[in-house]
Amino acid sequence: MDKYGEYLNKIRGTGGQPDFDRMYENIEAKTRQDKVFSSAPGIVASLAVLFIAGLLYYFIFIPVSGDPVRSYVFEKDTVENDLVASYVFMDDGTF
Amino acid sequence: MDMSFSQIYDEQKSMVWGLVSRYVPLKQDREDLYQEVFLKVFRSLKHFRGEASVKTWVYRITVNTSLSYLKKKKRNEALMSALSVFNVFSADDKQIELDEDVFKPLGKLNPRQRMVLILADIEDQSLDNIADMLNVPVGTVKSNLHRAREIVKKELEKNG
Numbered sequence: 714m715d716k717y718g719e720y721l722n723k724i725r726g727t728g729g730q731p732d733f734d735r736m737y738e739n740i741e742a743k744t745r746q747d748k749v750f751s752s753a754p755g756i757v758a759s760l761a762v763l764f765i766a767g768l769l770y771y772f773i774f775i776p777v778s779g780d781p782v783r784s785y786v787f788e789k790d791t792v793e794n795d796l797v798a799s800y801v802f803m804d805d806g807t808f
Numbered sequence: 809m810d811m812s813f814s815q816i817y818d819e820q821k822s823m824v825w826g827l828v829s830r831y832v833p834l835k836q837d838r839e840d841l842y843q844e845v846f847l848k849v850f851r852s853l854k855h856f857r858g859e860a861s862v863k864t865w866v867y868r869i870t871v872n873t874s875l876s877y878l879k880k881k882k883r884n885e886a887l888m889s890a891l892s893v894f895n896v897f898s899a900d901d902k903q904i905e906l907d908e909d910v911f912k913p914l915g916k917l918n919p920r921q922r923m924v925l926i927l928a929d930i931e932d933q934s935l936d937n938i939a940d941m942l943n944v945p946v947g948t949v950k951s952n953l954h955r956a957r958e959i960v961k962k963e964l965e966k967n968g
Binding site: 716717720721723724725727728729731733736737739740743744747 | 813814817821825826829830833838839842843846847850851910911913914926929930957960961964965
C-alpha cells in the first residue's frame with residue numbers, strides 16, 4: 714500500500730469510543746433551554762394582552778377630568794322620615 | 809415523522825461521531841461539533857418530511873455543520889492571531905489545533921478541501937453525492953479533491 718493509502722487508514726482509525734450517554738445529557742440540557750426560550754414569545758404575548766386589557770379598562774371605565782360618570786349620595790335630609798333632600802357629590806367635585 | 813429524537817440519536821450517533829472525529833482532531837472540538845450536529849437535528853426534526861432517509865438527512869446536517877464549524881474556528885484563530893500581535897492574547901492562549909501528527913497533512917487543507925477528501929477517500933461517497941451535499945457543482949468537487957490529494961501527498965513526502 715502506498716503512503717497515501719496508509720495515511721487514509723490512520724485517519725479512519727481516529728476517534729475512539731466517546732461517552733455517548735454524557736454527550737446525550739448535554740444535548741438534552743440544551744434542548745430543554747430551547748423549550749424554555751420557545752415558550753417565551755407566548756408568555757410575552759399573554760403579558761401584552763393583559764397590559765392592553767388593563768389600558769382599555771382604564772380608559773373606558775375610569776372617568777377623566779370634566780367627564781363625571783359616577784356620583785355618590787353622601788348625605789340625606791329627612792323630615793319625619795320623609796326624604797327632602799339628597800346631597801350628591803359628583804366626581805368633578807360639584808354638588 | 810414517527811421517529812423520536814432519542815431514537816435518531818441512538819441509531820446515528822456512531823456515524824456522526826465517525827465523521828466529526830475524522831474532520832477535527834481535538835477531543836474538545838469533536839465533542840462540541842458532535843453536540844452541535846445533534847442540536848441541529850433536534851431543532852429541524854419538526855421540518856423533516858421524510859423525503860430522504862433519516863441517515864442521509866443526519867449525514868447531510870453533519871457535513872454542513874462540520875464545514876461551518878471549521879470555517880468559524882479558522883476565522884476565530886485568525887482573529888486571535890491578529891490580536892496576539894497587539895499582545896491582547898498571548899501565544900499560550902491560542903489553541904493548538906493539530907496536536908496529533910496524523911492530522912498535520914489534513915491541517916494544510918482549507919475546510920472544504922478537507923471535507924471533500926474525507927467524504928471521497930475515507931467515507932467512499934460518490935462525487936455526485938458530495939456535490940449534492942455541499943451544494944456545489946461536481947466540477948468544483950473534482951478540483952477540490954485533486955488539489956487536496958496533491959497537498960496531502962506532498963506533506964506526506966515532506967515528512968518522510
